[in-house]
Amino acid sequence: MPEYKSWLKQLLEGAKNFGPGATGALVGFLIGLLWMVLGLWKTLFILLMTFAGYFLAVRHFSDKESFRKFLDKIFPPGFFR
Numbered sequence: 060m061p062e063y064k065s066w067l068k069q070l071l072e073g074a075k076n077f078g079p080g081a082t083g084a085l086v087g088f089l090i091g092l093l094w095m096v097l098g099l100w101k102t103l104f105i106l107l108m109t110f111a112g113y114f115l116a117v118r119h120f121s122d123k124e125s126f127r128k129f130l131d132k133i134f135p136p137g138f139f140r
Contacts, residue, residue, distance in 0.1 A: 090102065090106070093105060
């Protein structure tokens with residue numbers, strides 16, 4: 060197991076050195092691969108859910124009070140307190 064962690068750590072450190080072109084090519088390759096394996100609509104659904112998760116994380120999860128207000132809009136007020 061420790062070998063796996065060191066390999067993953069090296070991979071993440073190497074990813075920091077990628078330029079924007081290599082990162083864009085990798086993202087494009089992954090989207091194309093998903094499209095070929097899953098089809099257009101499933102791939103678009105996955106991309107939409109990924110974007111929604113990113114938006115929610117940036118907007119609401121960075122501030123605890125904002126997140127509580129968001130939960131109060133969805134659930135009855137005070138449900139998670």
